[in-house]
Each structure stands twice: as structure tokens, then as C-alpha cells.
Amino acid sequence: MSDTSVRILDGNTFVVSDSNGDIEASLTDPTGLFSFDTRYLSRWILTVNGERLNPLSVDDLQYFEARFFLVPGTGTMYIDSKLSVIRRRAVGDGFHEELTIINHDEKPVDLTVRIDAASDFADLFEVKDALEKKGAYSASVLDGELVLGYERKTYKRQTAISASAPVKVDENGLTFEISLEPQQEWTTDLDVVTAISAGGRHVRPKYERGGRARPNMEQSLEKWLEDAPKLESDWDPLKVTYRRSLVDMAALRFSPPIAGGRSLPAAGLPWFMTMFGRDSIFTSLQALPFAPELAATTLLALGDWQGARTDDFRDEDPGRILHEMRYGEMTAFEERPHSPYYGCADATPLYVVLLDEYERWTGDRKLVQDLEREARAALNWIDEYADLKNNGYIWYQRRNEESGLENQCWKDSWDSISYRDGRIPGFPRATCELQGYAYDAKLRGARLARLVWQDAELAERLEMEAADLKRRFNRDYWVEDGEYFALGLDAEGGQIDALASNNGHLLWSGIVDKSKANAVARNLMGPRLFSGWGVRTLAKGEGRYNPIGYHVGTVWPFDSSFVAWGLRNYGFKDEAAQIAAGILDAADFFGGRLPEAFGGYERSQTKYPVEYPTACSPQAWSTGAPLLLLRTMLGLEPVGDNLIVDPALPEGIGALGLLDIPGRWGHVDAFGRERGPRQRLDSARTRKQLSVPSNGREAPAVTQQV
Amino acid sequence: MTDPTAAFFEGLDRSGHEPLLEKTIGTLRFELTNGKQEAPWFVTIKKGDVAVSRADATADCVARTDKTLFDGIVRGKENAMAAVLRGAIETEGDPELLVRFQRLFPGPSATGTPGKKS
Numbered sequence: 143m144s145d146t147s148v149r150i151l152d153g154n155t156f157v158v159s160d161s162n163g164d165i166e167a168s169l170t171d172p173t174g175l176f177s178f179d180t181r182y183l184s185r186w187i188l189t190v191n192g193e194r195l196n197p198l199s200v201d202d203l204q205y206f207e208a209r210f211f212l213v214p215g216t217g218t219m220y221i222d223s224k225l226s227v228i229r230r231r232a233v234g235d236g237f238h239e240e241l242t243i244i245n246h247d248e249k250p251v252d253l254t255v256r257i258d259a260a261s262d263f264a265d266l267f268e269v270k271d272a273l274e275k276k277g278a279y280s281a282s283v284l285d286g287e288l289v290l291g292y293e294r295k296t297y298k299r300q301t302a303i304s305a306s307a308p309v310k311v312d313e314n315g316l317t318f319e320i321s322l323e324p325q326q327e328w329t330t331d332l333d334v335v336t337a338i339s340a341g342g343r344h345v346r347p348k349y350e351r352g353g354r355a356r357p358n359m360e361q362s363l364e365k366w367l368e369d370a371p372k373l374e375s376d377w378d379p380l381k382v383t384y385r386r387s388l389v390d391m392a393a394l395r396f397s398p399p400i401a402g403g404r405s406l407p408a409a410g411l412p413w414f415m416t417m418f419g420r421d422s423i424f425t426s427l428q429a430l431p432f433a434p435e436l437a438a439t440t441l442l443a444l445g446d447w448q449g450a451r452t453d454d455f456r457d458e459d460p461g462r463i464l465h466e467m468r469y470g471e472m473t474a475f476e477e478r479p480h481s482p483y484y485g486c487a488d489a490t491p492l493y494v495v496l497l498d499e500y501e502r503w504t505g506d507r508k509l510v511q512d513l514e515r516e517a518r519a520a521l522n523w524i525d526e527y528a529d530l531k532n533n534g535y536i537w538y539q540r541r542n543e544e545s546g547l548e549n550q551c552w553k554d555s556w557d558s559i560s561y562r563d564g565r566i567p568g569f570p571r572a573t574c575e576l577q578g579y580a581y582d583a584k585l586r587g588a589r590l591a592r593l594v595w596q597d598a599e600l601a602e603r604l605e606m607e608a609a610d611l612k613r614r615f616n617r618d619y620w621v622e623d624g625e626y627f628a629l630g631l632d633a634e635g636g637q638i639d640a641l642a643s644n645n646g647h648l649l650w651s652g653i654v655d656k657s658k659a660n661a662v663a664r665n666l667m668g669p670r671l672f673s674g675w676g677v678r679t680l681a682k683g684e685g686r687y688n689p690i691g692y693h694v695g696t697v698w699p700f701d702s703s704f705v706a707w708g709l710r711n712y713g714f715k716d717e718a719a720q721i722a723a724g725i726l727d728a729a730d731f732f733g734g735r736l737p738e739a740f741g742g743y744e745r746s747q748t749k750y751p752v753e754y755p756t757a758c759s760p761q762a763w764s765t766g767a768p769l770l771l772l773r774t775m776l777g778l779e780p781v782g783d784n785l786i787v788d789p790a791l792p793e794g795i796g797a798l799g800l801l802d803i804p805g806r807w808g809h810v811d812a813f814g815r816e817r818g819p820r821q822r823l824d825s826a827r828t829r830k831q832l833s834v835p836s837n838g839r840e841a842p843a844v845t846q847q848v
Numbered sequence: 849m850t851d852p853t854a855a856f857f858e859g860l861d862r863s864g865h866e867p868l869l870e871k872t873i874g875t876l877r878f879e880l881t882n883g884k885q886e887a888p889w890f891v892t893i894k895k896g897d898v899a900v901s902r903a904d905a906t907a908d909c910v911a912r913t914d915k916t917l918f919d920g921i922v923r924g925k926e927n928a929m930a931a932v933l934r935g936a937i938e939t940e941g942d943p944e945l946l947v948r949f950q951r952l953f954p955g956p957s958a959t960g961t962p963g964k965k966s
Contacts, residue, residue, distance in 0.1 A: 160875060295935075296933040338935070450951035451953075452955045453956055471934075474930055481929045481930045515868075515870065538854075836939055
């Protein structure tokens with residue numbers, strides 16, 4: 143896919159085109175109109191008098207809307223056109239395109255305007271793996287519409303294409319014969335409707351001819367921005383990053399078919415616009431101080447899909463929270479297990495963590511009551527189904543050997559879990575952060591059991607188990623000679639002894655003995671893990687370290703944001719601020735939109751963060767990272783009915799305010815300011831970052847009730 | 849040989865309560881075709897209380913499918929959600945009801961490798 147591709151989307155329907163609005167996809171090329179993991183248009187090419195058009199400019203009006211300004215002729219020719227062509231496209235249940243042609247000439251013109259259309263109905267998985275289709279295609283003209291179809295047994299998908307202006311429709315597209323007087327304008331609406339056919343019917347969208355498609359989306363974006371807390375800072379790039387994060391988070395909202403129209407964060411645009419247990423939970427946690435309703439929907443939807451039986455193909459167990467849901471042909475025919483797939487070992491304990499954190503922010507005990515059964519089932523899964531070695535730890539090993547996931551932790555690439563010397567362990571594996579999440583889930587579950595479920599017995603049991611887990615964990619995972627926690631345990635009970643960022647997640651979960659916290663923080667902030675921008679996924683010097691290896695050396699903003707939260711939880715305020723500074727500085731290089739990951743190169747070596755090449759941007763938990771970092775910088779912590787503010791700002795941010803933070807307290811403002819002499823900034827864009835945190839930058843806490 | 853579908857619905861009616869459906873209210877109609885269409889099964893759910901009947905009722909969600917496929921589903925041989933995705937089960941009305949209800953279908957028998965402790 144070229145860098146000039148234009149993407150617009152609405153939920154899991156999205157269009158990827160080139161910069162003149164055309165779609166010309168091959169099986170392996172991820173352009174087209176996609177909906178529910180299926181490509182509904184692979185060809186959509188506009189010509190005027192047989193000629194392709196040349197883009198003058200593209201307006202990304204909104205995430206769901208784009209406008210292309212075009213002229214006839216290719217890019218190599220001198221442009222002196224007497225015609226303007228404007229395509230305004232909005233995505234909805236398919237897409238709506240308003241095509242306008244203006245004659246600037248003094249003479250009238252006759253034009254043949256042609257749209258070539260076709261679809262390969264590829265499953266997203268097929269686009270990834272370049273697989274052959276097994277069904278039959280059709281194209282027919284019905285009631286003036288072009289209907290493209292694909293059929294494999296009972297599986298039927300259709301694309302219906304229609305125009306508002308007089309048109310000649312054939313099986314390969316639409317032709318308009320038009321005559322334009324001088325300065326005259328011609329326009330037509332084009333509707334491309336995706337349909338999952340059922341019994342010969344296909345569902346029509348709610349477009350009105352001549353009207354703009356889905357103006358309600360724009361309003362909802364405005365309302366979303368209005369409802370979010372307002373940011374004040376003397377460091378301008380932070381404002382840009384904050385706004386970018388909010389807008390991207392709005393785009394990433396996804397209403398799964400069963401959430402009753404409510405939204406939860408999908409994992410990433412455009413290829414991961416679906417429910418992912420882990421990503422949706424982490425992002426909801428990051429966004430809690432800003433948009434707590436995302437957490438509520440995530441909890442409800444994931445609860446609805448919670449595993450209920452044992453199914454090896456889907457790696458499903460009772461109580462397990464899903465990993466990934468897909469709707470395409472390969473999933474439908476069980477060539478892939480994503481209906482949904484459950485092979486993920488962290489989402490289940492994290493589900494309980496999110497439920498508790500949500501209650502602490504919102505005071506919504508009703509949801510905790512409503513989800514009691516789901517939370518109990520999740521807690522039960524930890525002991526009953528995840529402890530594959532029967533020794534009190536969460537282990538993972540896929541049962542679907544063909545298409546299941548080998549690594550069921552967030553670092554899910556094949557080589558992410560290794561020993562210092564680079565060897566890869568066998569299965570099952572018990573990575574360290576899973577034990578931290580289990581510990582946290584038990585303690586938080588105990589709190590909810592006492593507070594809401596009125597079950598003191600369960601609370602006591604969970605607390606005892608948590609204490610026991612913590613004791614064993616600090617013994618079994620502690621790497622003495624390095625003073626950090628091993629990445630995991632192998633099947634023989636030996637330490638998978640590489641040093642990795644997972645240590646920060648352990649601080650976040652609270653499983654780390656106080657006596658060990660200093661050493662862990664030292665490792666996280668030391669030269670092997672901290673790059674100056676953020677925390678490397680795997681430490682420099684380890685056998686598999688590679689600064690551009692997906693999970694073996696790159697810096698993931700999401701990961702670093704949770705490390706910062708962990709450092710704060712153990713009182714390492716300056717260290718947390720330093721990570722916040724590095725990640726937010728990096729965000730400035732990407733126009734406020736953090737990539738999924740960037741290279742683990744030393745900051746002093748590259749001067750700018752080197753983006754890891756990935757097709758997915760924005761990524762939900764990267765979008766959430768600045769939000770969580772705002773929380774950690776301001777030291778926001780709900781305690782009872784109050785929000786505690788305990789700011790620790792990095793050098794160079796003189797003042798930071800977050801106004802109207804929603805929660806059980808109503809709305810509260812939080813402010814932090816640099817104490818001591820103000821740093822002089824070279825320019826508004828430069829925030830001087832020191833490699834060694836200095837003291838005296840904490841500001842007194844200020845809260846005020848609105 | 850017993851009819852697995854009838855056994856499933858009768859068992860459901862006897863149990864009378866399903867904890868998995870305690871947040872659910874609504875009526876599902878299952879229309880099964882076995883050469884010809886059989887009398888539909890109606891499952892009425894009121895916050896976990898479940899009643900099955902073959903007497904006509906207003907349904908919030910209709911699921912239409914082949915009797916053979918449905919027999920497979922209630923025996924854990926077929927997956928209901930995959931069947932919905934490939935159009936082998938047609939749905940009408942509120943699909944959320946079916947999503948919640950399908951959790952009552954059994955899974956395939958497990959291999960016994962990683963998973964629940966014995």
C-alpha cells in the first residue's frame with residue numbers, strides 16, 4: 143500500500159483508496175471498501191473521456207469523510223484543465239460519493255464519465271495471506287443498480303451500486319453521458335451498499351438521496367470532544383497530541399453488533415476494527431479519566447462473549463475472555479477460529495482489573511452487580527483453567543495447533559519470549575506479567591466481593607491466594623544476579639531469564655515486594671531498557687535484542703505508559719515523568735499520533751524516533767498512551783469519593799491543567815505546575831528533557847470541585 | 849434414537865433457570881426445516897428464567913435453519929456463531945439475544961490436553 147493512501151471509516155466499515163479516490167486492488171493489496179472483514183469493492187475507477195484523473199488535493203474532512211479535487215490527465219502532463227472533478231466520499235453502510243464536474247471552459251463540452259466497479263469479496267485474512275477464493279462470483283444489472291455478488295454455499299455477500307443521475311449500468315460499471323454548458327456543473331450521488339444477503343433480501347442503508355451521508359457522525363464527534371476534559375498547558379505540542387488522541391479515539395470507537403449501539407475501542411485502524419479482549423481492556427483503562435463509558439461497554443460486550451464451554455479449535459474455556467472476533471468468510475467456514483477466538487491469557491484477569499478500576503472512577507456499582515457472574519467466572523478461570531501446571535501460576539499453551547496463537551500474552555509474536563542467550567522456551571509458558579495481572583485481579587476481586595457482592599468469604603479467599611501468589615512469585619521469578627523479574631517460567635519451572643519491559647507491568651499490578659522495587663525501577667530506567675524515548679520491550683544486550691524487532695527491542699508507547707503507571711504506584715514519580723516526557727516528545731514527531739511502536743535506538747543516536755513499519759494507524763492503545771501519561775503526570779488517583787491529584791511534571795512542562803475530569807465526584811479540575819525557577823524554553827515546540835530527573839519539581843496538589 | 853433438538857429444548861425447559869441468561873429478557877423463535885418446516889420452538893427468557901414452548905408467541909429474535917445443522921449444534925458438533933456468519937442460520941430481529949443464548953450450546957468434547965484440571 144502506498145503512503146499516499148486515503149482511509150476513511152465508520153466502525154468496521156472503511157475505504158482505503160489512492161489519492162485520486164480510486165481503488166485498484168489486487169488480492170494482496172489492502173485497498174478497497176471493507177466491511178465486517180470482507181472487501182466489498184476491489185475496483186472503483188473514475189475516468190472522464192477514457193482518461194484517469196490527477197489529484198490536486200485531498201481533504202481529510204473527518205475520519206469518516208474525504209474530498210478529492212481532481213483534474214483530467216496524468217501526473218506527468220502539464221495541467222491546464224478546463225474541468226474540475228470533485229469526489230466527496232463519506233463512509234456509512236458502504237459509502238456515499240458525491241461526484242461533481244464543473245466546466246470552466248467558454249465552450250460547452252460533451253463528456254463520458256465512467257466508473258469501473260468490481261469486487262473480489264476477499265476476507266481480510268485472505269488479503270493478508272493471498273489465498274484463493276472458493277465460491278462463485280456474479281454481476282448483474284437489477285432495477286438500474288449494479289449488483290455484485292459472491293456465493294459459497296449459504297454464504298452470500300453483495301455490493302449494490304446506484305446513481306442518482308441518469309446512467310447506463312452494465313456489469314462492469316456505470317456510464318454517464320453528459321453535456322455541460324460553460325461554467326455549468328453536473329453532479330450525481332453514488333451509493334455503494336454492502337449487504338449480507340439473507341433469503342434474497344439485502345439490507346439497504348439509510349441514505350437519503352441528495353443528502354449528506356450520516357451527518358450524525360459529525361455531531362457525535364463534536365459531542366465527544368465537548369464531553370472530554372479540557373487540557374491546559376504551556377507546552378503546545380501536548381495540546382496537539384491530546385486533541386489528536388481524542389479524535390483518533392473517537393474514530394476507533396466501534397459498535398459491535400451486540401452492544402446495543404454503544405461503543406468500545408477497537409484495536410486499530412483499519413485492519414483491527416474489531417473487538418480484541420486485551421486491546422479493548424488496556425485502552426479502556428487508559429481512557430478511564432477521559433471517557434469512562436468506553437470501559438462500561440467493553441465490560442458488557444466482552445461479558446456477553448465470555449467463554450462458556452471447552453472448545454479446542456477456539457481455545458475457549460468457561461470464563462475466558464475472548465482474544466479476537468472476526469466476521470469474514472474464513473471465520474464463517476471455520477478455516478480460522480475467530481468466531482470468536484479465545485487464545486489469550488491476560489484478558490481474563492485484566493477484565494476483573496478493569497471492572498474494579500471502573501468502579502473506583504465512576505462509582506457505578508450497578509454494573510459491578512450486573513457483571514458479578516462474569517467477574518466470578520473470570521476469577522475462576524485463573525485457578526481452574528489457566529493453571530496448566532497445577533502450581534498456582536497462569537500458563538498458556540494453545541490447543542489449536544494449526545491456527546491458534548503460540549504466545550498468548552501481549553507480546554504475541556513467535557520470538558518474543560526468550561532466554562538471555564536467545565533460546566526460545568517450549569510450552570507451556572508462564573510469562574511474568576500474567577502473574578501480576580492475576581494478583582491484581584484477585585485483590586480487586588476481593589474488594590468488589592466485599593463492597594458490592596457482599597461475599598466476605600470470597601474476599602478472604604482471594605486475598606489469601608493473592609498473598610500466597612505474591613510470596614511465591616517474588617521467590618520463583620526473581621533473577622538474583624540481575625535484580626529483576628524473569629520474563630517467565632518454562633515448562634520445567636526454570637526462569638526464562640531475559641530482562642524485558644514486563645517488569646513495569648509488574649509494578650503496575652503491585653505484585654513486586656517493596657524491597658525489590660528499587661532494583662526493578664533502576665533496571666527499567668537504566669541504559670539497557672530506557673532508550674530516552676521510552677522503555678524497550680527487550681533489554682539491550684539480550685540474545686534476541688533488535689532495536690527494530692517487533693517485541694524484542696522496539697519501544698511501544700502503550701507499554702511505556704503502563705510502565706509509567708507502575709512506577710508511580712511505587713512512588714517513582716520522577717521516573718514516571720521521565721517516561722511521560724520521552725513518549726510525549728516522540729508523539730510530537732508524529733504530529734501527535736503515536737505509532738504502534740518505534741525503534742529502540744538510543745535517543746542520542748537517532749535524534750528522532752524511528753517508526754516501526756506497520757499498516758495499522760492509529761492504534762488504540764497507542765492513542766490511549768498520552769491519556770494515561772496525563773493521568774500519571776498529574777498523579778490522578780480516585781480514593782473514596784475524591785480524586786487525589788499529586789502532580790510530578792517533567793522538566794519543561796511548566797503548567798498542566800486538566801479541567802472537568804468526570805467521575806464519581808461529578809467533575810473535577812486538576813492542576814500541576816513546575817516548582818522552582820521556570821525553565822526557559824527555546825521555543826514553544828521545544829521541551830528540554832534532562833536525562834537525569836532533578837528534584838523539586840513537584841507542585842502542591844490542587845483540586846477543586848466544579 | 850432420540851431427537852437431539854427435542855432433548856435439548858426439553859432439558860432447557862426442565863432446568864427452568866440459566867444463570868448465563870440472568871441479564872437477558874426476550875423470546876427466541878427457532879424455525880427448523882427438515883424437508884418441511886416443523887412447528888417452531890419458542891424460548892422465553894426472563895432474567896434467567898427460561899420456558900420452552902411450541903405455542904405461537906411474539907419473538908424478539910428469529911433463527912431459521914436446517915434441522916440437521918441444529919441437531920449438530922445441540923450436540924456440540926457445529927458452532928452456532930460460525931453458522932450465523934456463513935448464513936447457515938438466518939436471523940431476524942435482535943441478534944444479541946442469539947449471541948447470549950448460544951452460550952448454552954455445548955462445546956465439542958475436549959481433547960484433554962491443556963485446559964481444565966482433571
